[in-house]
Amino acid sequence: MLLGCIADDSTGATDLANTLVKGGMNTIQIIGVPAPDMDIGETDAVVVALKSRTNPAAEAIEDSLAALAWLRAQGAQQILFKYCSTFDSTDAGNIGPVADALLDAMGADFTIACPAFPETGRSIYKGYLFVGDVLLSESGMENHPLNPMTDPNLVRVLDRQTPNAVGLVELATVRKGADAIHAAFDGLKAKGIRHAIVDAVFDEDLIEIGHASKNLELITGGSGIAMGLPDNFRALGALTRRSAPALPQIVGRSAVIAGSCSKMTRKQIAHTRRSWPSFNIDPWNIAAGKPVVAEVLDWAAAQDDRAPVLIFSSADPDEVAAIQAEFGREEAGEMVEKVMGQVARGLLDMGVNRLVVAGGETSGAVVKALDIRALRIGPEIDPGVPWTEAIGGVPLALALKSGNFGAEDFFEKSLGMLP
Ligand code: ADP
Numbered sequence: 001m002l003l004g005c006i007a008d009d010s011t012g013a014t015d016l017a018n019t020l021v022k023g024g025m026n027t028i029q030i031i032g033v034p035a036p037d038m039d040i041g042e043t044d045a046v047v048v049a050l051k052s053r054t055n056p057a058a059e060a061i062e063d064s065l066a067a068l069a070w071l072r073a074q075g076a077q078q079i080l081f082k083y084c085s086t087f088d089s090t091d092a093g094n095i096g097p098v099a100d101a102l103l104d105a106m107g108a109d110f111t112i113a114c115p116a117f118p119e120t121g122r123s124i125y126k127g128y129l130f131v132g133d134v135l136l137s138e139s140g141m142e143n144h145p146l147n148p149m150t151d152p153n154l155v156r157v158l159d160r161q162t163p164n165a166v167g168l169v170e171l172a173t174v175r176k177g178a179d180a181i182h183a184a185f186d187g188l189k190a191k192g193i194r195h196a197i198v199d200a201v202f203d204e205d206l207i208e209i210g211h212a213s214k215n216l217e218l219i220t221g222g223s224g225i226a227m228g229l230p231d232n233f234r235a236l237g238a239l240t241r242r243s244a245p246a247l248p249q250i251v252g253r254s255a256v257i258a259g260s261c262s263k264m265t266r267k268q269i270a271h272t273r274r275s276w277p278s279f280n281i282d283p284w285n286i287a288a289g290k291p292v293v294a295e296v297l298d299w300a301a302a303q304d305d306r307a308p309v310l311i312f313s314s315a316d317p318d319e320v321a322a323i324q325a326e327f328g329r330e331e332a333g334e335m336v337e338k339v340m341g342q343v344a345r346g347l348l349d350m351g352v353n354r355l356v357v358a359g360g361e362t363s364g365a366v367v368k369a370l371d372i373r374a375l376r377i378g379p380e381i382d383p384g385v386p387w388t389e390a391i392g393g394v395p396l397a398l399a400l401k402s403g404n405f406g407a408e409d410f411f412e413k414s415l416g417m418l419p
Helices: 009-022 055-071 095-105 156-160 178-190 203-212 223-235 263-274 283-287 290-302 317-327 329-349 360-369 410-417
Strands: 003-007 027-031 045-049 078-080 113-115 122-125 128-131 168-170 196-200 218-221 253-258 278-280 309-312 354-356 374-383 384-389 397-403
Touching: 003 009, 003 223, 009 027, 009 045, 009 078, 009 223, 009 360, 009 374, 009 384, 009 397, 055 078, 078 095, 078 223, 095 218, 095 283, 113 203, 113 223, 128 156, 156 168, 168 178, 178 196, 178 203, 178 223, 178 290, 203 223, 203 384, 218 309, 253 263, 253 329, 253 360, 253 410, 263 278, 263 309, 263 410, 278 290, 283 317, 283 329, 290 329, 290 410, 309 329, 317 329, 329 360, 354 360, 354 410, 360 397, 374 397, 384 410
Parallel strands: 003 045, 003 078, 027 045, 078 218, 113 196, 113 218, 168 196, 253 309, 253 354, 278 309, 354 397
Antiparallel strands: 027 374, 122 128, 374 384, 384 397
16 A cells, blocks of 8 residues: 545545545545454555544544554555545644644654645635635635634644644745745744645645655645645556546436535535425424434335435524524534434435435445445546445445535436446
8 A cells, every 4th residue: 555544534535535546546445444454455545534523632533543553554655634625623623633643653743734625616825725716714614513614724723723833835835846845844844843734726736745745754635635646656666557447337226315504515405406306304303303214214215216316404504503502513413414324224225226425424424324334436526526336235336525515416417427
């Protein structure tokens, strides 16, 4: 194994694996900390998908260190810690605490933090993160149910999460190319800086940053930071194969499960509801102890099995705020996630074998409920989201989408690609 990756949620892991596959690396995604004896055969890269974005920092650290130990035991030459391109975190973590713990465990003293992903509109300038044309804090992310992002300045955001010094490599340096970026890393390191936010506006910036990072033991960032890494291994002659990702050849029933409350997922739902049978899960019914899972599954069983169904809990920010005010942010989220997991299990038992899931945490809950351990990464649907196929277990095609990803017609488009 050349590159070992630790991702803090499952859609983010898939997005990263997708980038590595496009760069020519054979990639397998593993769900959760792998068992010590897990055999993955020969592969260029492994992405371990944790569910460590929003749990307490101590748990996130423990799981990340266990993943690190397994990856290093498999011979990983470099480690990438992947988080969301919108830097999803709170002052309690988990980006800073996990990055510090990984550095300590590796005996390293410097890493970078670069969540930029220009293809999906995430760019960093002077340390400020933009989503499309607006600052992170005006992008809708300020209303995220679990980690509202109200400060767009990543140097400040990360500084609140680590006792160590945080610096910045500005775009003016990045534009000079890999050697200048590498020199900037050395300069920051000499000043005792342990984490450097790195500006990036275009894909070519990320490629230069990737090249400049070839000797870093640990890199942290969004999936975009992986764009320049395959070249580093190719230059060493270590990458000999080219993967040709194939679509899952799975024919059968299709369903979409959406638990993301992001703007884009709500648009995708509004678009698709017009033509598909859909079921809106009301979290107040879950809280009231009504048999919501049974209701959803009875409804799904009564639909035409040739037509895809859409099942969603997604709601507007004011509705989300109301339920959170009653039950607390995490409790409300977990309550819905648990139902989504049970619904997915029921759908699978009903013969659904092509499943699209919208929402990072929601995808994590679904994958856990279905007991999926590993995924083969297939071709891309929309930027950052590939089709995947479960390895071991029943045949299942899965598309796991982070809330804001995909175009408005994502649900139809994804299922339309399958045979
Ligand atoms: P994203 O990828 O957009 O961040 P996630 O699935 O990661 O989406 O996060 C959305 C969170 O909101 C999940 O914890 C989910 O259970 C929760 N959620 C879903 N529907 C509702 C709702 N109607 N009210 C409150 N929380 C909800």
